[in-house]
Amino acid sequence: MDVAVIGAGIAGIGMGAQLTRAGRDDFLIFERADDVGGTWRDNSYPGVACDIPSRLYSYSFRPPRRWSRRFAPGAEILDYLRETAHAEGLEPHLRLGEPLTSARWDDENGCWRLATPRGAYSARALIMAAGRLSEPKTPAVPGLDTFPGRAFHSARWDHASLAGLRVGVVGTGASAVQLAPEVAAAAASVTVFQRTPAWVLPRGDRAFAPGEPQPDRAELSAEAERLFDARITGSTELAALRDRALAHLDSQVADPALRAALTPDYELGCKRAVFSDDYFAALQQSNVTLEPSALSSVEGATAVAASGARYDLDVLVFATGFETTRPPFARLVTGRDGESLAAHWSDGMTSHASTVVHGFPNLFVLDGPNAALGHHSAFEVIEAQLDYVLGALDHLDATDAPLEVTAEAESAYSAEIDRLAAGTVWVQGGCSSWYRDESSGHLTLLWPAPVAEFRERYGVFDPAPFSRAAPAAAQA
Incomplete structure (x- = not known):
């Protein structure tokens, strides 16, 4: 095939849709x-929902008919993604229940060799859309x-009844804050193990009335973009947001x-801030106990803090998050010199344009290094990456030579990320978080600037940072 896409979440479905449209x-x-x-x-736990306004949480090229609430429930978002895959005609392209087991660059033939439990494949380009919360x-x-x-x-919720049971919730991040009130309404008792308290901002969620116009996407986007100023250490915007959370x-x-x-x-913002209208109320219910320390050990049926x-x-x-800085899919991908992507990222994820990696020709990583946002919708960067990949594929058609970004370009991009991140709460906020690599301390998950800047600089493919490799046929 020409292109292999790994993963059918937001990035993979979006990539498939744009490939088809092109x-x-x-x-x-x-x-x-x-x-x-x-x-x-x-994620099907009780209370699961988006913490970005619904109107921003969709593909710009395929707006949903309407959302039911200001912050869409998870099941509604899943239905939207299923509907998108169907409407964009992706069913013939989907290989469900078929995980990637390995991907190796074949330099002689200028293609990727893929293996799954069902067989072997080759593809000119490989697009990793496995995500960072998988x-x-x-x-x-x-x-x-x-x-x-x-x-x-x-993320592996057991839907058996919790009625009459004693439940321990480990963690106080975004998932825990959403599910704890729901669990408290069903269980006999709930103990929340809090290693670190979260900054909680009011959510202001509500259902849309029948016939009520959906919020204007452009206005919501501009409002979200302004929130980046509240991620700058010492800014008045950050002080105002902190005051709002404390109030x-x-x-x-x-x-x-x-309290x-x-x-x-x-x-605030050093770790992911959370949004809830009912978390604090739930913690004060008679059947809920906040344990202000981590779960230390388990002795039979007894949890020891x-x-x-x-x-x-x-x-x-366990509402304890995901493997973010060391994505497991990286172990499956082997580049030009026999180096795995995991080894290349052993000191932290690096890339150029948050999408391409030196030593891995014709590989494009979506929602990977520095491709998440701490102030806006994930769709914003993902859609810019989709445009970048389409431009790269057009360039491949025109040159018939593998595309490999130079080591110098990747190094310069990493240095630029460090420079942009230096004054933000993600670096100076006095916490450890999944935004930063645990070994190097570098910010490896977030794009540390307004998203408009990312779209302008990296939403269009530029061949300049790539080496000029000879076509595979000429090499042979």
Whole structure:
């Protein structure tokens, strides 16, 4: 085939749609699960929803008919992605239930050799659209194997009833804040293990009334873009946002001891801020206990906190995030010199234009290094990357020579990311987060500038940073 796409989530479906719209029909989309949807397929926990305004959370080239709420429920987003795949005619291109097991660059023939459990394939270009929220991360808790009850990650939700059960929720990030109030409404008791308190901003969610006009996308986008100024250390915008979060906490939590336990000691935005109208209220219910320390160990049915407190539980829910800085798919991809993508990224993910990597010709990574946003919708960068890839494919057609970005271009881009990130809360905010690489400390997940700048600079393919390799036929 001409193009192989790995993953059928937001990026993979978007890539397939744009390939089809560009008249490129020689492609396959490999998806390890039996359905499309990516993170919105995998995360079905109670309360799951978008924390970006719904109107911004869709492809600009395919707006939904309408959303039901200001912040769309997860099932509604999944339906939208399924509908998009069908409407864009992607079914013949989908290989569901067929995971990639390896991808190796064949330099002699100028193509990628792919393997799956069903067979072998070759493709001129390989597009990794596996995402960064696809591999659940569960901490290695001593004694967890002795726990007699149900234990599962929030992205692998066990839908059996929680009625009458004692539930422990491990974590206080975005997923935990959404699911904890729902679990508290069903379970006999809930213990929330908080290693680090989160900054919580009011959500302001509500249902749209029948016939109510949907919010203007351009206005919402401009509002979101202005939020970048609140990610700059020392800015007045950051101070105003911090005041808003503290006012929300003060108005919701009257008990000074509980309020102190819920007050972060790092700057707002350093970790992912969360949005909720009911999390603080849930923590004050009579059947809910906030344990202000991490889960330390498990002794049979007893969960032991780092503080020494002990809790007898029937269910353990790990809302502990995902493997983000070390994506597992990188172990499957081997480049021109026999180096795996995981080895290339051993000191942190690097790229040029957040999309191409030196040593890996004709490889394009979507939603990978520095391609996430800390202030806007994920669709914004992904769509810019789709345009970049289409331009690169056109260039491949014209030159018939593999495209490999130079080491110098990749190094210069990494230096530019460091420069842009230096004054942000993600670097100076006084916390450790999944935005930064645990080994190098570099910001490797986020684009640290307004998204308009990314679109302008990297939403159009530029062949200048690429080496001039001879066509494969000439090499042979």
